[in-house]
Amino acid sequence: MITETQTSQYVDTPRWRLHYNAAGEGHPVIMLHGSGPGASGWSNFSPNFEILARQFRVYLLDFPGWGKSAEYDPTGENRFMSNVEAVLSFMNALGIEDAALVGNSMGGLAASMVTALHTDRVSHCVTMGAPVPGGPQLFFQPGGATEGLKVLFATYADPTPENFRKLVEVMVFDPSFATDALVNQRSATALANPAHLHNFLRGIAAMNIDDMGQEAVFDGLAKAQTPALLIHGRDDRTVGVEHAMRLAGVMPNATLAVFNRCGHWAQLEHAARFNALVAAFIKA
Structure with missing residues (x-):
């Protein structure tokens, strides 16, 4: 089996030292x-990494401010x-001209934004549970933050074992996926660098959500x-399925796949189906 330690690597970019796991050809x-x-990257995609690495060169990137990557100072920045x-920067540092970007939630938003703004660098754009770019609806419904986001913010502010269990439980449809191992993994990764938790909350508090060049993003996506x-879970309690429907209506070459009995982590709850679907899509 491929392990996290075996595949762990770092690369220096002009702004950050980024951690990633890599395997395959x-x-x-x-x-x-x-x-x-x-x-x-590892906590989100460990059930998919080895399977996809049998067919592709797969990189699991830790964004700045998460995992083993450098700390992220949100002052004057848009996350x-x-x-x-x-x-x-990661692609440039490794000499990757273009790649398939596969992103969950915030990572899916990044994949769609790179696709919009730097189309030539993206061969395929795959999202799971991703918010549609733009405006306050990125985080909120008419009644306020979604159930999942409320738990997410609470866990950043108070990273107790109880809150991490609530976090994992709200992200999945089937509670059997909220295992002790997954809860402990997420908790250990978070507490390994408390500065990441603090900086995330600072960044959210200061963020101007509208200051993202959204006209350019939507124009690029169109x-x-x-x-x-x-890909979106029909039962996602963090980012509603309507986000994927709206994004599918904007992107001219998009396919929408809604997974039944699935929460925010389609790649975990339906790993075999996800792996097969993504591999076939990229190879087509």
Whole structure:
């Protein structure tokens, strides 16, 4: 089996030292994690990594401010535009001309934004549980933050074992996936660098959500001919399925796949189906 330690690597970019896991040969596939406390490339995609690495060169990237990557100072920054910069810097540092971007939640948002703004660098755009770019609806419904986001923010502010269990439980449809091992993994990753937790909350408090160049993003998405696969759990309590429907209506070469009995982590709850679907999509 491929292990985290065997595949762990670092690369220095102009702004950050980025951690990643890499394995396999073939077309590059860069997998981008979500924003929850304890998120990392490995924690989000360990059930998919070895399977996809049998067919592609797969990279699990830790964004700045998560996992083993450098700390992220949010002062004067926009988190989501910084993620775009991080992906491009990572690709440049490793000499990757273009790649399939596969992103969950915040990582899916990054994948769609890179596709919109730097179309030539993206061969395929795959999202799971991703918010549609733009505006306050990125985080909120008419009644306020979603159930999942409320738990996510609470866990950043108070990273207790009880809150990490609530976090994992709200992210999945089937409670059997909220195992002690997964809860402990997320908790250990988060507590390994408390500065990441603090900086995330600072960044959210200061963020101007509208300051993301959204007109350019939507214009780019509408023009991009990049093949896109938009996967979403019908029972996602963190980012509602309507986000994927709206994104599918904007991107001209998009396929929408809605997984039944599935929460925010389609790649975990339906790993075999996810792996097969993504591999076939990239190889087509």
